[in-house]
Amino acid sequence: MASPNTYRGGPDERGRFGAYGGRYVAETLMPLVLELERAYAAAKADPGFAAELGYYLENYVGRPSPLFFAERLTRQFGGAKIYLKREDLNHTGAHKINNTMGQILLARRMGKRRIIAETGAGQHGVATATVCALFDMPCVVYMGATDIERQKPNVFRMKLLGAEVRPVTSGTATLKDALNEALRDWVANVEDTFYIIGTVAGPHPYPAMVRDFQCVIGEEVRRQMRQAEGRLPDTLVACIGGGSNAMGLFHPFLDEPSVRMVGVEAAGLGLETGKHAASLTGGSPGVLHGNKTYLLQTEDGQIVDAHSISAGLDYPGIGPEHAWLFDQKRVEYVAVTDRAALEAFRLCTRLEGIIPALESAHALAHAAELAPRLPKDNLLVVNLSGRGDKDIDTVAKALGVAP
Amino acid sequence: MSAGDAADRIERRFAELKSAGRAGLVAYLTCGDPDAATFERLLAALPAAGADLVEVGMPFSDPMADGPSIQAAGLRALRSGMTLARTLDIVGRFRARDAATPIVLMGYYNPIFRYGVARFLDAAKKAGVDGLIIVDLPPEHDDELCLPALAKGLAFIRLATPTTDDRRLPAVLKHTAGFIYYVAIAGITGTKAADAGSVTQAVARLRRQSRLPVAVGFGIRTPEQAAAVARVADAAVVGSALVDEVSAHLDGAGTARPDLVDAVLRRVRALAEGVRGARRG
Numbered sequence: 129m130a131s132p133n134t135y136r137g138g139p140d141e142r143g144r145f146g147a148y149g150g151r152y153v154a155e156t157l158m159p160l161v162l163e164l165e166r167a168y169a170a171a172k173a174d175p176g177f178a179a180e181l182g183y184y185l186e187n188y189v190g191r192p193s194p195l196f197f198a199e200r201l202t203r204q205f206g207g208a209k210i211y212l213k214r215e216d217l218n219h220t221g222a223h224k225i226n227n228t229m230g231q232i233l234l235a236r237r238m239g240k241r242r243i244i245a246e247t248g249a250g251q252h253g254v255a256t257a258t259v260c261a262l263f264d265m266p267c268v269v270y271m272g273a274t275d276i277e278r279q280k281p282n283v284f285r286m287k288l289l290g291a292e293v294r295p296v297t298s299g300t301a302t303l304k305d306a307l308n309e310a311l312r313d314w315v316a317n318v319e320d321t322f323y324i325i326g327t328v329a330g331p332h333p334y335p336a337m338v339r340d341f342q343c344v345i346g347e348e349v350r351r352q353m354r355q356a357e358g359r360l361p362d363t364l365v366a367c368i369g370g371g372s373n374a375m376g377l378f379h380p381f382l383d384e385p386s387v388r389m390v391g392v393e394a395a396g397l398g399l400e401t402g403k404h405a406a407s408l409t410g411g412s413p414g415v416l417h418g419n420k421t422y423l424l425q426t427e428d429g430q431i432v433d434a435h436s437i438s439a440g441l442d443y444p445g446i447g448p449e450h451a452w453l454f455d456q457k458r459v460e461y462v463a464v465t466d467r468a469a470l471e472a473f474r475l476c477t478r479l480e481g482i483i484p485a486l487e488s489a490h491a492l493a494h495a496a497e498l499a500p501r502l503p504k505d506n507l508l509v510v511n512l513s514g515r516g517d518k519d520i521d522t523v524a525k526a527l528g529v530a531p
Numbered sequence: 532m533s534a535g536d537a538a539d540r541i542e543r544r545f546a547e548l549k550s551a552g553r554a555g556l557v558a559y560l561t562c563g564d565p566d567a568a569t570f571e572r573l574l575a576a577l578p579a580a581g582a583d584l585v586e587v588g589m590p591f592s593d594p595m596a597d598g599p600s601i602q603a604a605g606l607r608a609l610r611s612g613m614t615l616a617r618t619l620d621i622v623g624r625f626r627a628r629d630a631a632t633p634i635v636l637m638g639y640y641n642p643i644f645r646y647g648v649a650r651f652l653d654a655a656k657k658a659g660v661d662g663l664i665i666v667d668l669p670p671e672h673d674d675e676l677c678l679p680a681l682a683k684g685l686a687f688i689r690l691a692t693p694t695t696d697d698r699r700l701p702a703v704l705k706h707t708a709g710f711i712y713y714v715a716i717a718g719i720t721g722t723k724a725a726d727a728g729s730v731t732q733a734v735a736r737l738r739r740q741s742r743l744p745v746a747v748g749f750g751i752r753t754p755e756q757a758a759a760v761a762r763v764a765d766a767a768v769v770g771s772a773l774v775d776e777v778s779a780h781l782d783g784a785g786t787a788r789p790d791l792v793d794a795v796l797r798r799v800r801a802l803a804e805g806v807r808g809a810r811r812g
């Protein structure tokens with residue numbers, strides 16, 4: 129395949145990034161998906177929408193988030209200069225709210241009166257429940273029964289914020305099933321409901337729309353790095369479940385040939401064990417949740433469960449634009465084990481006084497691999513996509529200590 | 532198309548129903564639910580019990596348009612070892628004994644995509660499949676499976692729904708063959724039921740734009756509901772109610788009780804009577 133003139137031109141009018149993406153949904157949903165596409169295009173063209181979103185991102189979410197030079201990690205790794213993009217400092221503690229804020233403002237413009245969402249670890253659920261509280265919208269969050277058990281604090285947070293958390297017991301009772309259930313709700317409540325998808329996946333226009341809302345991350349990094357170092361970064365590293373924080377960081381730099389980008393999937397117990405969440409490095413193309421992308425699946429096309437110590441990466445698919453960038457080889461994709469992520473979690477906490485989300489710890493773990501092999505003037509940005517307070521019980525259990 | 536063509540079998544069946552002055556019953560069961568042998572016995576007996584067409588569900592791990600009944604049926608089938616290849620084998624064995632009853636495969640795209648579209652269409656045609664209903668392939672993706680299926684002489688049966696407005700309907704009907712499947716509710720299978728008035732209106736709307744037979748499904752559970760649909764449409768589709776009959780006749784370990792096959796067929800006969808009596812008196 130010839131490399132395109134731009135890596136930022138997708139998707140096409142059918143919602144495709146090369147062979148990936150699309151709108152593989154039931155007929156009942158098609159008119160809604162098309163309506164959403166039109167409404168989002170109109171909002172995107174309206175400076176008033178950008179101004180409104182900008183206002184809430186600054187004054188409610190707390191943007192811009194800092195780009196912090198991590199001196200001690202830099203010394204520890206002994207190579208590239210490590211910068212941390214502090215998405216953990218956003219309101220609700222992760223990058224997820226960049227997207228939920230954008231989508232709820234769009235839902236209001238569309239006159240929708242009810243919000244639904246899916247959540248795995250609960251971060252997207254909390255970010256959705258938060259904006260629903262702010263704008264006084266009823267909110268139903270679908271969450272796998274298995275995840276509800278694993279993520280009790282976030283469940284309680286959502287309830288405090290006024291959301292109804294509906295346990296999903298179908299299938300394997302995890303994130304993929306929560307997504308199925310949210311789609312079923314949407315099919316049954318087409319008139320008044322807006323579905324806030326939490327990552328760069330789902331039927332078109334979600335992958336492009338969520339990407340656009342998350343691009344604030346990369347755009348800020350570009351500005352902040354120019355201020356700090358007077359030039360572009362050299363290396364960008366971000367973790368990938370569905371891939372929204374990585375896409376938000378990478379996309380503004382895709383057409384800068386000097387910028388190297390690495391997406392880090394969860395290798396769980398190791399790719400060879402089959403217990404992982406690495407859709408690109410350990411999966412194959414397929415169709416699920418409205419888009420064609422790389423999936424974890426059997427020979428017979430049945431979706432298999434992902435595994436990761438980080439509930440936020442525990443998804444058997446990945447956004448279609450990542451699938452395309454993988455095939456194009458514009459972005460490198462690697463996978464990091466639970467064990468390496470835990471080690472990076474400890475290191476970042478002790479050296480920088482920052483408790484990273486286990487998701488983000490995967491990116492840190494790969495930076496630890498990469499940095500020593502890079503020159504000292506290489507500017508390496510790790511997306512610290514969320515804070516790790518939610519993970520301390522998981523970490524304590526993994527380390528065999530009482531929290 | 533030649534007389535032996537698959538789309539013809541559907542056409543012939545609807546023509547027969549028309550000359551008999553009645554609507555048809557389309558019975559849905561998930562292939563391999565609760566196990567391959569029991570399913571094969573059910574499938575073989577469906578036509579004699581009154582099913583005029585049969586929909587065979589291809590189990591999928593993530594059936595996003597299905598309600599709890601058909602979700603559970605799919606998982607039972609997958610646990611029993613059902614695959615797409617075995618589904619086609621089972622249809623092939625059915626077809627060797629029954630040359631008249633149309634078989635429509637219903638399911639989701641991923642298992643077919645993974646199997647390979649061309650390979651799947653060849654195997655389906657060879658097995659004697661007549662049509663396909665693939666829930667997550669709207670007309671926007673016609674080039675992937677719909678057009679290759681039509682080229683093979685397999686009908687691609689499209690779902691029209693309450694949300695399919697007049698502007699969109701022509702696109703939905705464009706490459707539809709065999710019959711139109713009207714989804715009577717905005718929702719998933721096996722949940723709420725539609726009121727007769729809205730179904731009558733919807734069927735009339737479809738008839739204005741297409742000459743194909745119209746089957747109506749989603750939410751039809753009882754002979755009375757089937758009869759109400761049969762008065763206005765060309766066929767009534769019953770799925771979840773039959774699948775529920777399967778699940779009601781499993782033992783604690785999830786295996787078929789000896790009375791399962793009889794119970795499901797009894798339900799099919801009752802529904803068929805409803806459909807057949809609908810336009811009398």
